[in-house]
Amino acid sequence: MDKDLERFVEYCKIDTQSNDTSDATPSEAKELNLTKLLYKQLKEMGLEAEIDQYGRLYSKLPGEKGLDVIGLNSHVDTALEVSGKNVKPQLISSYEGGVIKLNDEYSMSPSDFPRLKNYIGSDLIVTSGDTLLGGDDKAGVSIIMEVISYYVSHPEEKHHPIAILFTPDEEIGRGPEHFDAKKFGADYAYTVDGADVDMIEDENFNAAHADIVIEGVSIHPGEAKGKMINALRLCNEFDASLDPDAKPEYTSGREGFNHLMAMNGTAEKASMHYIIRNHDMDLLQKQKDEFVSIKHRLEAKYPKAKINLDIVDDYKNMHEVFLKDPRAVEHADEVFASLGITARHEPIRGGTDGATFSFNGCPTPNLGTGSYNHHGRFEYLSVKDYRKMIEIVKAIVKA
Ligand SMILES: [Zn+2]
Structure with missing residues (x-):
């Protein structure tokens, strides 16, 4: 398995399900198992990093002086609907277009999930039928870590200063609690927590x-x-x-x-x-x-x-912040266009942590991850979309 997929699978296997009946911060101590691994990996790459008393991981990769500091955020916890314990991701190499058997009880077919037809001939990562995958949002976490790892190993490639924030408890609506805009230090940021790769989500309810x-x-x-x-x-x-x-x-x-x-x-x-x-x-x-x-x-x-x-x-709808400070959305639009991608802007029919970040001084639209069917056993990662997102995020922070 390639390194970028190994990373994703490694993160998926760590049980980080949050808990909406807990008052603790993070709601489950086990969420920190992934946060601590990310901390270790960032430190090994030479970045400064800190897990604060609320279990938020802040880190920084210095870049070209005088350029905007661009923030990247995703959440380490997974949804509550289906178990996140003993996740056993399965790689489907060169998907042939038929029914994917997850286990004896559950299968995924293109008649139920027509989007699967887009991925004939390419690779997918699916669940073993008894748990969720956790692509929401371990795909986002992996994409950010792959981008950081790329720029650390290619010092000749110029890039913006990058601020990183990994949060727990997004799935129970507590991700932006204790958000410290000053510590984050980004001029604007992106949550990498959506699905479609051509989507820039800049509105929410x-x-x-x-x-x-x-x-x-x-x-x-x-x-x-x-x-x-x-x-x-x-x-x-x-x-x-x-x-x-x-x-x-x-x-x-x-x-x-x-x-x-x-x-x-x-x-x-x-x-x-x-x-x-x-x-x-x-x-x-x-x-x-x-x-x-x-x-x-x-x-x-x-x-x-x-x-x-x-x-x-x-x-509140973060759109009102982007009307006053459109830098994050305009920058994403330019990058998508430079990559030949026609960006779609659709309103989120829900909330997003980026809304709270935006109203706290850091305009933060949301980008995709290439993972789909979130919050259930039919969740899957399109390897080609995931890789496309790594390229997009690389381009976003490129100088
Ligand atoms: Zn999410």
């Missing part, structure tokens, strides 16, 4: 969430006529009053949604939890206003019920 608690009036059902107010039914009425089309299952592209994630309770007291998303801040505000006006209407209709509504903002 604006996000808020709403918690609603409704107290009804509980009375023996035999004597309830005209008196009972059933909190569960009020929850239903509340939900049915929201824009019926603004739901995740009916929206795509730049359309926002209100997603009812949880509904719990009894006839006496019930609660609902929504996440509210829109790329456009004004439209997000309209969605939030809709919650407030429904609350007021139901309070007027059922004066004996108690309706508590709590709306909290979570994260």
Whole structure:
């Protein structure tokens, strides 16, 4: 196996699954097993590196003086949906286009995953069917390490000063916690945490969430006529009053949604939890206003019920940062064009650690990795796309 693939496989085999029920930082100590290996490898290459008290690894490769310091970031943890323990990556050499048997129970076929047809004749790395692969985001980690290793072993090749940051806990939304922009020291940066190699992701959702608690009036059902107010039914009425089309299952592209994630309770007291998303801040505000006006209407209709509504903002669309400081996006566009790649810009229908970095003074769009079908057993790495990404990131930091 070639060295760049050996590196990827080595990282995939380390179990770094984060834990959304833990308050520790990092959420799982085992995430540090990869972080410590990266630290050792960076030190062996002669870089200065530091793992801070929060398990974030900062490192620097000096480059040409006077050029922007370009940051590169990826996360060491893997998703929670499928086990990340005993990952046994399998190399498919020169994929023939048929069904890939992962194990006795699971197979991947181009009829379920049509993108596989793009890779006929090239190599893939797949799972053994019982775990995820961890390409999200060990492909990103590997790409960054390959780029650093390349410039360290080619001192004649001029490049920008490079700042490196490896974070834990991205999958549980805690990756950008404790982000120290000063310590990172980048003028702008890139997260290497997407999929498609031609994508520059420079927009994400604006996000808020709403918690609603409704107290009804509980009375023996035999004597309830005209008196009972059933909190569960009020929850239903509340939900049915929201824009019926603004739901995740009916929206795509730049359309926002209100997603009812949880509904719990009894006839006496019930609660609902929504996440509210829109790329456009004004439209997000309209969605939030809709919650407030429904609350007021139901309070007027059922004066004996108690309706508590709590709306909290979570994260913002980083696009607004790039409007003021477009350097990172423009630089990526130029590099893609110089490599003959037509860059695609599509809004992320979710969040990204880069959004928090961007609002903390370091504009950070997201690039691809060449790994696909994240968060599950059907995850795979396209070796040719992975190598293309190594070339792209090399070109991004090239002087
Ligand atoms: Zn990721």
